[in-house]
Amino acid sequence: MTRGRGTGRRWLLVALVALALTAGPPLARAVPTRPVDIDAGTLLGRVQAAEDRPWSGLVETTGTLALPDADQFSDVAALFGGSTRMRVWWRDADHWRVDQLSTSGEQDLVRTGDRTVRWDYERLQARFGEEPSVRLPRAADLLPTELAARMLRGAGPDDVTRLPARRVADRTAPGLRLVPASPRTTIDHVDVWADADTGLPLRVEVYDASGRFLTSEAVDVDLATPSEARVSFTTPPGAGVERDDVLDIADAANQYAPLIAPQRAGGLEADGSNGAVGVYGTGPEQVVAIPLRDREADALRDQLGVTPGARQGATGTRVTVGPLGVLLTGAEGEGGLLVAGTVTPPTLHAVARDVIAGYQYVGVPQ
Amino acid sequence: MIRVELVSLLRSRRTWATIALVDALPVIVAVLLAVTDLGPRPGTGPAFLSAVLTDGTLYPLAALAIVLPLFLPIAVAVFAGEAIAGEAQQGTLRYLLLRPVGRTHLLIAKLVGVMAFVVLTVLVVAATAYLLGIGLLGHQSVTASAPGTASVSGTSLSTPELVARTFAALGYAMLCMLGVASVALFASTLVRSPLAAAMGALALLVGSTLLLTLDAADPLKPYLLTRYWLAFVDLFRDPILWHDLVRGVLLQLGYVVVFLGAAWANFATKDISD
Amino acid sequence: MKVIRTEGLTKRFGRITAVDGVGLDVREGDVFGFLGANGSGKTTTVRMLLGLVLPTSGTVEVLGEPMPARRASVLPQVGALVEGPAAPPHLSGRRHLALLDAAGPGSRRTGRAGRVDDALEQVGLGGVDRRPVRTYSLGMRQRLGLAAALMRRPRLLVLDEPTNGLDPAGIQEIRRLLLDLNAAGTTVLVSSHLLSEIERTCTRVGVLHAGRLVLQDDLASVCGPTGLLVVDTPDPHLAARLLVGRVEAVDGERLLVRDQDAASVNAALVGAGVPVRSLHAQRRSLEDVVLDATSRQAIA
């Protein structure tokens, strides 16, 4: 028995075990999916029909946009510029719960009818409120189901093509690519992989001209309907309770600005809003116009001004971050109109012009 | 050999000095919190640290979150790094092997010894933290109309549930040290100096912690030693989120298999010439 | 029965060949003296016998079983001291021995304290108190190491430089201990630089030179009479004339005479009126043997 041979054999064994352990899980995930024979139009129909289908699971999203981190918008910046993990229990559009996880706590959103509860563990606080008609994007909007529904709204069989199936959340998921026909949008294409059996979107990737900027994937999925108790909220012992009259700056502007936004702007139809905030367009081309007061507009204008690539023009300050265009009209001390969306700069300017021109002034509410 | 290892561990003054050192940090934090009543801003400090101001029974968990990322693994790396290299340096390794203690048996006994140290440390930290928590910090849950504690998900946990989950978290934290211990043990069979062995394991620890903050390292993350350490928080969500916990346990076991295997491959026929 | 047998035992550390084709042969009841200059490979050989270092080639059999394959059954019957004693500095000697005993297989708790005390008594550490090993003197550590080797009443003792650091009285004490143990049936292999010690205790010797075993024989035969007589006389010239033809060498007042019969030589000298101060048969010293063997090797 010499040292060389025995040692070599043992090292080989250890190396093989190490290899099996490291390569095993990726290989298991790469197990070929079962063949799916379905054309793009049928799949699109199935995905659209599965909107609001009950499910529960764990979702991970990754965004790569470096949005300006202005006070009122920092949550949105974090959402599109980093990773988010969410637990989801979804009964239907009005009864669901989405827990946004962090290493030291949770920020949960429980929706029951048109009421919502926001639970913040680290503040030990439950905030009750009403679901507003207009609001800023929130974590729950990035669920693959929500994202796919938003992006595919209005799409027809001719807008989509098939992508090879892949394995998502241990399920076979045939893919669908949407290439928007509209010249106004900055979104290049959207890829959606949906459960072969139910059409539930499991993974969504959104691309602009320079590449992927948003990914949302369900890493664990359960297709059973979650129980009623799962999507309800009872304030736990020791927690503070608050009532929210306004959810965020968009909600506030919508409720309190003495204006009504026009029904059309920049060639886009309003998306069902009838307050001061206008939301225009559907699917990949969506843009929002929010009237801001002096203080908020000035803070945002300062922040936009120091963002790389900011342009100062006659209408205001414009910034482009990936596919997102942001335009703030007016100058210091004048307030301003914030127009933001996944549309090209000309559309952005056109929307701003049309909204300002089309505002109806109403009496200041008490 | 395992029994001897445990007896030596318990009787060693160094063991208790190290435990006292690890325990000191949560004690200082508890005193500071009690004096200033200033919790960390949400999204900053260690998990549960803001919650202990209202509910002191959670302080063992906060203490765990305080010592787990750095203090405990450093102590483990030092202890495990010493396992073989320390005996060799002291000259006692050859006499143990001549006794005879089987080489594989010796490796396992040393790993068991290090893990016993981990169990001891975690229990001591949790016990002192519990006493400090109910002595110095808030104990609102006792007086609240509905007895119980808020889970991370905003549901109510009964006291038995909280106790069970706390012990599960302690157990998980102990398991998390298996990886560091195995790596340091392997390094200890590789180099002559116990310090070098500990440094080797610490390098991996620091590297892993650093890579976790890097987006470019995404494909590596599921394999990083420290990836799932803080997942014990998931035990306090409702329902318990098993996703990371399961992966965390499997990852640590993987580290044990690979690095204990490597230690064995290297040590089983190594020339003992110290 | 062979207690230690090696064949073609070779160990290379990189380019250094520390031990080169050694064929040791230690029989039951031997006190085997293992000699060699610094760096000649004694410790390396001992480590290979005990399975601490694996041979590059060659075989080892200890107590009739192959090593290191059967170390689990061989080593419990072997007591060893390899390159100095070692103990955790913070433990007392007594505690160290008890822990070492408990660490191995098949150690019963009952009687352990007694065994520890016996072993300490044997090496003259009977009165040792609870001070930690850190405070021990060099000689005390050496004795503690010996005690550890003796703890389980081994059939074979392998001692690498056991008298290192001992005072003359201690050396004598250990020599007596080894001889007593040997008389009681223990085979002993002891390596040392102290040739006089080996000469006094050993029955067989092996000499290593640069990793090769250049001599292995009974002490009695290598250190036997040379067939010459040494005559010490104040009148060497007269004596030389008387013993003409038989004188091998004259060195001052000493003559070397080729003759076996001391009595007749004495009678002849005294009869012729040559004063004789002393007259004895010449024996080879171990030192001569070792130097001779190693220099022959160096020439060859």
Ligand SMILES: Nc1ncnc2c1ncn2[C@@H]1O[C@H](COP(=O)(O)OP(=O)(O)OP(=O)(O)O)[C@@H](O)[C@H]1O
């Ligand atoms: N681990 C090792 N690595 C490299 N070389 C070694 C090692 N151990 C021993 N050697 C070399 O092997 C040779 C024999 O060493 P060994 O310790 O066996 O000699 P020794 O006869 O015991 O000497 P001494 O009388 O000084 O104790 C020396 O040249 C030494 O340098």
Ligand SMILES: [Mg+2]
């Ligand atoms: Mg030596």
